[in-house]
Amino acid sequence: MSTSQVAVAMDWGGTWIRTAVINRQGDILWQAREPNPQNGTKEQYLAHAERLLATAIEHAGGPVAGIGAAVAGPVEPTTGTFYQPPNLKVLDGVSFNALWEDKFSLPVWAGNDANLAAMGEFYFGAGKQSEEQGQPVKSLFYATVSTGVGGGAVDNGRLFLGANGLTAEIGHTIVNPSGDALSCECGSRGCLETAASGTSIARIAKLRLDAGEFPDSVLAGLEPDNVDSEAVFDAAQRHDPLAVSILDGVVSALAIGLTNVVHLFNPDMIVLGGGVTVGLVKLNLLTAIKKQILGRAMSELHKEFQLTSAALGDSVGLVGAAALVWQRLDKAQE
Numbered sequence: 001m002s003t004s005q006v007a008v009a010m011d012w013g014g015t016w017i018r019t020a021v022i023n024r025q026g027d028i029l030w031q032a033r034e035p036n037p038q039n040g041t042k043e044q045y046l047a048h049a050e051r052l053l054a055t056a057i058e059h060a061g062g063p064v065a066g067i068g069a070a071v072a073g074p075v076e077p078t079t080g081t082f083y084q085p086p087n088l089k090v091l092d093g094v095s096f097n098a099l100w101e102d103k104f105s106l107p108v109w110a111g112n113d114a115n116l117a118a119m120g121e122f123y124f125g126a127g128k129q130s131e132e133q134g135q136p137v138k139s140l141f142y143a144t145v146s147t148g149v150g151g152g153a154v155d156n157g158r159l160f161l162g163a164n165g166l167t168a169e170i171g172h173t174i175v176n177p178s179g180d181a182l183s184c185e186c187g188s189r190g191c192l193e194t195a196a197s198g199t200s201i202a203r204i205a206k207l208r209l210d211a212g213e214f215p216d217s218v219l220a221g222l223e224p225d226n227v228d229s230e231a232v233f234d235a236a237q238r239h240d241p242l243a244v245s246i247l248d249g250v251v252s253a254l255a256i257g258l259t260n261v262v263h264l265f266n267p268d269m270i271v272l273g274g275g276v277t278v279g280l281v282k283l284n285l286l287t288a289i290k291k292q293i294l295g296r297a298m299s300e301l302h303k304e305f306q307l308t309s310a311a312l313g314d315s316v317g318l319v320g321a322a323a324l325v326w327q328r329l330d331k332a333q334e
């Protein structure tokens, strides 16, 4: 049995809950994944999560330094209180820190999953790789472009949290101010999420097909239910003009959103994660995004950033939750 300290990490999404045992180097030593209880009550959700945490603690193989939880939704950072999580509504108002510190007699830190993904990439992903290549990162912005669009900002190793831990919501920055811009889940219109998320790519494809654009597109031959973002990426790979045109829109929306990030945060690294990013990388579109940002950056120093895809893949939330544990413990010892 190892005597090295480990962190127990949790990544709680709308569909899955994942737990892991992770060491100081960010290596996953053990992990498990289970679906959330279907239509469960708050008590059922919490009992399920606590059972998974207890199992992870049993598999720790060394002293557990603390529990880190990455959760899908807004989290107040000092108490770890969940606020109106759109995909885990029954957990609204739950304060994870006090609840689990009591239950497990361990320090607990919770954070928004996209925020913690930024921590994961900074300490153990793309940021670490850059450091190993002699280019340590000072300020990293992470954006997940997936079913939705979220973000996180790490400055000199610490999360930039804002007053209530609600920073870096790049998905709800406006990229299209026109009155007929697409409506967003958040209640606004023209948000980056409505122009670049996987859900939006499918929505835009259907709208443009309904409008009779590009009747010869391969997408026009599909059943409407099969017109999803994957189909659009597949078609673009085969130079389908509608698919290419849709992805041109995704690229330009992301470039606008990230130009704003460059001017607001002055990052030296921007990391893109999520399924849509995987598709963009395959088509070499990150280069096109960077070119558009560089064309708008206000100074030569603003142009000094790396734009790269996430190094941690699906594990970014878990590793980020562990990074939060290590960073908080190190901070406590300063």
Ligand SMILES: [Zn+2]
Binding pocket: 171, 172, 184, 185, 186, 187, 188, 189, 191, 193
């Ligand atoms: Zn929005």
